[in-house]
Structures are given as C-alpha cells and as structure tokens.
Amino acid sequence: MELITELDDAYTNAAYIPGGDDYPDRWAQAAQMWRTREAHDDHARLDLPYGQGERERFDLFLPEGAPEGLVVFVHGGYWMKFDRSYWSHLAAGPVARGWAVAMPSYDLCPRVTIGEITAQIARAIDVAAGVVDGPLVLAGHSAGGHLVSRMLEPGLLDKDVAARLRKVVPISPVTDLRPLMRTSMRDDLRLSEESAVVDSPVLMAARLEVPVTVWVGADERPAFLDQARWLAEAWEAGHVEAEGRHHFDVIEPLEIGDSGLVEALIG
Template identity: 70%
Template sequence: MELDDAYANAAHIPGAERFPGKWAEAAEMWRTQQAHEDRVRLDLAYGARPRERFDLFLPGDTPKGLIVFVHGGYWLKFDKSSWSHLAAGAVTRGWAAAMPSYDLCPTVRISQITRQIARAVGVMADMVAGPMVLTGHSAGGHLVARMLDRGMLANEVATRLHRVVPISPVADLRPLLRTSMNAELRLDAAEAAAESPVLMEDRLDVPVTAWVGGDERPVFLDQARWLSHAWNCDCVVAEGRHHFDVIEPLELADSDLVELLVG
C-alpha cells in the first residue's frame, strides 16, 4: 500500500536480519547474570492472560526508583525476553527496571494493549517505591506516551511519574491506515485517532522527551517531531543511529540516554 515502504525499517537497515538474534542472545546473557546474583524476578503477573507478565531487574541496594521499558515491534511481534539487557544502564545507576510483555495484534486491538500496559505499570508501581520513569521503543514509545492520558493511570501512580521518554515513537497512528500491516492491526479511523498521542488533549503534566535516531526512516523523524510540536516537549535526534540500534545506549550507565532517564 501507499506507505508500506515509508514504515519499513528492516528493508533499509544493513544486516537487519541479524538484530533479533543479537537482541535475544544479549538479553539471555543479562538475565543469566542477574539470576546468578539473585537480582531478577521473572514472569511476574499483572493479569490473567499468558502474556500479561513482566520481568523485574533489581540493583544491589534499595532502588532509587523504577524504570519501565516497553518493547516495540509494531504491536505485532516480540515479547519481554528479547530486551532484558537494555535494563543494564539503569540498574547500574541504582534503579530497578521492569519490562512487560503484552498481547499482540490481531489477537487484540491496540487500544486493548494500551490498557494492558496501564495495568502493568500499576502493578509494577506497587513493587518498587520512589519515582517512576517510562520509556519504550517504536510501538512501545506509543504505549508509554499513552500513559500520560489523564485517567489512564491511577492517581497514586500518576503522581510518581518523573519523566517519559518515547524512543522512535509512533505518535500519530492515522498514517498506518495506509499500510498493509493494518490488515493485522485492524485500525479504523476512530481508533487511530483515539490512540494517537499527538491528538491527546488532557495530559498529565510530566516532563517528556522524544528521542529518535538521526538515520531513521524520514517518517520516524517526522513522528518524533510531530509529538514534540503537539506536546511542546524536547526532541533529541541521536545522530548516526537507525531504528534498530537507537536503543543500544540503554545498556550503558554513562550514555546520554540513560542520563536523561535517571539523571
């Protein structure tokens, strides 16, 4: 369809086929290391459905707060198991990090996934005290941005939000109506508008920074800037980063991205 190539990331990233295996291997190594040190809690439930589970990674001392990372995959792919290593930067800085799975389209609709993540954040908040920072990549960037819709989170959770950092977010879902993937996403015009962060009018007053790679597809640079303009928030363009490696700095305690999250 008209916008298929515009939203096709893998087709424009050299060696894209190697990334999923690389992510899964790094994630498993990190989980194994953390389990050896008794600093991980796996497959914690936030609901009754099989994919309503999250992993919680803990620092050596009492956590300074909680980072929540929501994975991407166009609401169609992946689960929490491929991203564990991205907790490393925050955990090294003394924060706990939680990573949820969620149901995927076409089994559910995007609006249902949004509410799954809201439930997950509420359960996570009960497990770790202190400030909370939400971040997510691509579809996950969309999902964490949606948490700022007033009333999405319980007030006692919303008041603890310290910052939200959508990474390469899909902030306006309406263009996806003109892609072939919508056969599985099953978006109609009403849901695309209702689920678009750029159209959210009653938002929580929480600092937001959109983060996007400088070498991403033009539409993802547009999406990040659309969110920045709609919300009057900062937008950081990470030069030299594409859609698949823009998240790698989350592994590094001294990276600019981790500093933004927990500094």
C-alpha cells in the same frame, strides 16, 4: 490494494539497515545472557503477573541495595511482534545507576486491538509500581514509545502511580496512527478511522503534566523522524535526534549507565 499499501515502504526499517534481519537474534542472545547473570546474582525477578493472560507478565531487574526508583521499558514490534525476553539487556544502564527496571510483555495484534494493549500496559505499570517504591520513569521503543506516551492520558494509570511519574521518554515512537491506515498493517492492527485518532498520542486532548523527551535516531527513516517531531511539537517536549543511530541501534545506549539516553531517563 494500492490505497492501503502506499506507505508500506515508508514504515519499513529492516530493509534499510545493514544486517537488519539479524537484529532480533542478537537482541535475544544478549537478553538471555543478561537474565542469566542477573538471576544468578539474585537481581532478577522473572515472570511476575500483572493480569490473568499468558503474556500479562513482566520481568523485574534490581540494583544493588534499595532502588532509587523504577524504570518501566515497553518493547516495540509494531504491536505485532516480540516479548520482554528480547530486551532484558537494556536494563543494564539504569540498573548500574541504582534503578530497578520492569519489562512487560503484552498481547499482540491482531488478537487484540492497540487500545486493549494500551490498557494492559497501564495495568503492568500499576502492578510494577506496587513492587518498587520511589519515582517512576517510562521508556518505550517504537510501538512501545507510542504506548508509554499514551500513559499520559489522565485516568489511564492509578492516580497514586501517576503522581509518581518523573519522566517519559518515547524512543522512535509512532505517535500518529493515521498514516498506518495507508499501509498493509492496517487490518492486522485492526485500525479504524476512529481508533487511529483515539489511540494517537499526538492527538490527545489532555495529558498529565510530566516532562517528556522524544528520542529518535538521526539516521532513521523520514517517517520516524516525522513521527518524533510531530509529538515533540504537539507537546512542546524535548526532542533529541541521536547522531549516527538508526531505528534498531537507537536503543543500545540503554545498556550504558552514563549514556545520554540513560541520562535523559534518570539524570
């Protein structure tokens, strides 16, 4: 087993973050409070379908007045955990700036492959873009950062939707899946030598010409700093290492309309 577990520690986050195990409960509570408030104010459209599956649903949060455009945020969890209900509060920053925010759930590994999740996210974006007019911005965290990066493969998104893309911001993304072949996640992620190459954004042969800013916490594990840098270098993209931020709190500035992260998205 040594061969496939040697990088487990490198890709572990919670054990290296003070109170790391408490974050999911904190996210869920903050998200529930945000959803309740927005639904009460008639600014939330919840459980909208983008496919036939139970998890093929998205929530849409709307600003006052006509939206300036649409941000789609894709959650992380190593393609194996969580759903949209943990992250609703992260819509607060863009909504305060007049943008709508869609947050999809998706099926999880090992029930499906990463490639199948990628196709689901493309459908979710196409459907959400049909609900809100204007420019389109994609953001995702960790595995979600991987998924929004993959959306720049030509042909994944509907051509009219792709034409509306203004910006993609992968946050702490996993951009090269080949190292995960040397972790115990390999089997649950249903990775093969071939799929680890095909599904890696850093190895994409072609991509849409859309501005990209790779965002990562300066205090993250070296593996995640590497993963962010690899994509920024391969794509000649913007690259921000957010001072004082680790893998779990790097997304918190999405709650603040004038934060640097929200500015990177829609500024």
